Amino acid sequence: MPVLTVGDRYQDVWIAAALAAAMGGINSFLLAIMAGLYRGQTVLGFLEELGAGISAKVVGVVFTVFGVHVASITLRDFAELMVTYFYEETPLIVFIIVTALLAYWLAYMGIEVIVRVAQFVFPLIIGGIILINLASLNFGDPNNIFPLIEKGAAPIIRGGVTQWAFFGDVVIWFLLLPHLNSSVKKYTFLPLSVLAAGLLLVFTVFSIIWGIGNRVAVMRIYPYLSLVEEISVVEFIERVEGFFLLIWVASNFLKITLFLYAASVSTGHLFRLGDRRAVLLPLTILAVNLAVILFDNYLQLRYFLRPEVYAVYMSIIQLAIPAYIAVLWLVRKRRTPGMAE
Amino acid sequence: MLKKWKNIIKKVFAKPRNESQAIGGGESKEPVAVSLESNIKHLKAVFDRCTDVIFREFEAAIGGGVKTAMIYIDGLVNKEMLTDDLVKALMYDVSGINSSAPVSDPAGYLSRSIIAFTEVKVHDNMMDVVHSLLSGETVLFVDGVSKAFTLSTQDWVQRAVTEPATENVVRGPREGFTENLQTNYTLIRRRIKSSRLKFETMKIGAVTKTAVSVGYIEGIVNNKIVDEVKSRLQRIDTDGILESGYIEEYIEDAPMTVFPTVQATERPDKVAGGLLEGQVAILVDTTPFVLLVPVTFPQLLQASEDYYLRWPFASFIRFIRFVTLNIALLAPPLYIAITTYHQEMLPTPLLISIAAAREGVPFPAFVEALLMETTFEVLREAGVRLPKAVGQAVSIVGALVIGDAAVSAGLVSPAMVIVVALTAISSFSLPSYFGAFSLRILRFPLMALAAALGLFGVMAGLLALLIHLCSLRSFGVPYIAPLAPTSWRDLKDMFFRMPWWSMFTRPRMTGHKEPARQDYMQKPRPPRRRPGGKSGQ
Incomplete structure (x- = not known):
């Protein structure tokens, strides 16, 4: 994804991606262990069972804000690509509103429909990315990836942290656990999915460096798109940017939907709503507004995604809150009969 | 405020249907009279101005002559059969029977020993008589007996079984359903020779009284789906059903979508295949289109020929x-x-x-x-x-x-x-x-x-x-079942059609009650010499 190539660009960025995947994998493994404690409840329900009502409220607010915020960032990021690359004359807001409305509709339909849509679209997205990457291996230059670790470990770690922040999205599962089939008792799919996504990321970033090289990638806003532009298979399959657009729309759409849905679950729990769908439209409107207001232009958005900002922000969600909950559980589990296993 | 308007609209547009519209003048549960004249008078009143209803009175040669009358609708009955087996028999053939002795149960005696017909029903109220008459049976009244006999003489002009107009195949049976419900039963029954194949019939339509039949294979089908189909059919309250399209719109899950959630087909082999996979068929009299439920979108993309070709x-x-x-x-x-x-x-x-x-x-x-x-x-x-x-x-x-x-x-x-x-x-x-x-x-x-x-x-x-x-x-x-929710087992019959010997299971969504379709290990392979067998000869 274009946003992942933010920050320092150098030929070792794929090593950074591998590092990020490893970090994300460990991180999500811890999250999976935590999720096992909830016994099929949402994190908010778990906290309330622990007797930490106020903490539950605070965490609920944080998760709602997080959901809407990430949805709005994704909306903006997505719309910016559309405006920058495909539709120079169309206003940004058109793409934001159309996508947000679709996402709202899908989130309104509930988790069952979301999952079915995802099941349908997911193979297309993954297959498309892999095909693009394979096609780009065709014309790349192996020299692009050398020399390895030219500037030492520091930029790799920095790049790894940047990308690790995006794997933190799996924390959204904390709100979706009740929807899982009750036969699922171990949440090993969390680290596994992160590792799979990490593998895809490594492959993608590697293809970019391999295909167009570090120096060109540095100059482009959307290196991956530049890579797609270069693709030419037997001088027939060319100009597949439209294909890329389909992948791009579908994947972002799913992400936005899921975050809006999670935000609505969290809000619904917060205010004890019988029907969480009532808050969905306000949350969507909020996300649309934020997507327009938060950033003046695309470079600001990129600046926000620097490790100093976004990774710190994300570590609140994926490190601080889980750590807090873990401490709370350790302290309180003896007091609440039946909680200790 | 809204409620008030609703009530006003209800009053203006949704008048309760007139009872006589539903039943028709003179139809009532009145018992069949002893006297022949009064029965005929009653029916003549009911079928006033119906020129196609024929009344024939004659004297049966039993016990020195009994006044009888037969009533039928011209065009719905087989007249040859009536003449040979009913009129001739009663007027001449039975004269040899000495039946001057008093009989304790005249109605039973008549239907057992005198009326030489394969299917005879005995009714004692006029409404049943009228209904049987309308569906093509012949009614026989005998003076002095307070019962009516209805004989199944249905035989009307109908289209022969022809090739269906909509779903053509290169390889496969050429038969299509016809407008006759009985023929359609036959077409399915000939393909599925099993007592587990059930048809349950009901009448829908207050005026048309169209026969609608629910067919399924017991044991394979999910009983909940059958019950749901039946309850949705029973909910229909309308004056007439002229085609299965009427039924379709009353029972579909999503009435506002452009996608059909009920499949209509003219092919008996398709219906038979659907029944074997746990679908429920809805047959409607007077139309060659049979409905299949539940249906998924990928199924709409499958032709029955897919299963006949290699x-x-x-x-x-x-x-x-x-x-x-x-x-x-x-x-x-x-x-x-x-x-x-x-x-x-x-x-x-x-x-x-x-x-x-x-x-x-x-x-x-x-x-x-x-x-x-x-x-x-x-x-x-x-x-x-x-x-x-x-x-x-x-x-x-x-x-x-x-x-x-x-x-x-x-x-x-x-x-x-x-x-x-x-x-x-x-x-x-x-x-x-x-x-x-x-x-x-x-x-x-x-x-x-x-x-x-x-x-x-x-x-x-x-x-x-x-x-x-x-x-x-x-x-x-x-609706897009094998794709999402993904069922790997069923994908073998989705983008590809896997060989028959590899499709062990019925679709998960409809056939999960009896998932095994066939035995494993049926892939054809060269014959092997059995130890001590005769294959060497």
């Missing part, structure tokens, strides 16, 4: 069908989007030739496409409706208009003609006419989206379509 051919045809599905839905929108917004996606030589062809065209691509698509739909509709004699004229004019004239007049570009023609052919290559219909309707909004937002618009439209498809259900089964 599997590589069938899989190839399936693949072609997915291509044509996409062309039928997407070709015009993509053409509009690419020529309007994304010209850079075309290879340069192609772009130049398209641009040159569009040179003199006065309209934007969207208007052009709309024009041609509308013309085509008009031609298609005209082709269905027009009298056979003028068919040729219209097709010649149509070909000229859609092909040559429009281009040479400079109204549309040749590329557009190709796109529209391809789309038209593709949409008719789908096996389900009704499934293809929904795609044809959806093409128009997608074209508008493509004109407004280019590829993004098409993508947004497709996503909306996907959300809609994913949210649909047909009798509890998700």
